[in-house]
Amino acid sequence: MSTDAIQPTDMKWLDKGVFGIDWSDDHHGVYPIRSLRLQCPCAACTDEWTGERKVKSDDVPMFIMLKDVEPVGHYALRLVWSDGHDTGLYSFTRLRQMCQCRICQPDQDPEVEKSLRSRRLL
Numbered sequence: 001m002s003t004d005a006i007q008p009t010d011m012k013w014l015d016k017g018v019f020g021i022d023w024s025d026d027h028h029g030v031y032p033i034r035s036l037r038l039q040c041p042c043a044a045c046t047d048e049w050t051g052e053r054k055v056k057s058d059d060v061p062m063f064i065m066l067k068d069v070e071p072v073g074h075y076a077l078r079l080v081w082s083d084g085h086d087t088g089l090y091s092f093t094r095l096r097q098m099c100q101c102r103i104c105q106p107d108q109d110p111e112v113e114k115s116l117r118s119r120r121l122l
């Protein structure tokens with residue numbers, strides 16, 4: 001199946017702070033919400049031209065919560081965060097690539113891994 005055509009089929013909390021999205025290609029996506037916030041694709045968080053991440057681990061509250069998930073058309077989700085940030089439109093294609101399950105991320109993004117590790121230390 002082409003990655004352009006994938007859609008979320010189910011969304012649920014897998015664990016405290018871990019959001020799960022099941023995809024139409026039968027993949028069970030795993031999204032620690034802090035890592036989702038850190039990967040926010042909006043212009044304030046990610047440089048549109050270079051793709052450089054502008055939001056840093058320290059900028060995001062350790063216990064950030066996902067307050068709302070709003071579908072945008074048939075291509076994206078808008079995530080509303082407890083820190084008041086709500087400008088990130090996460091396209092399905094991008095979200096699918098952001099999956100943090102072991103299959104998708106055998107080598108985790110160092111920044112994300114660091115934030116997850118610091119979370120565990122608490």
Ligand SMILES: [Zn+2]
Pocket residue numbers: 040041042043044045046085087088
């Ligand atoms: Zn953002």
Ligand SMILES: [Zn+2]
Pocket residue numbers: 027028029030099100101102103104105
């Ligand atoms: Zn995955």
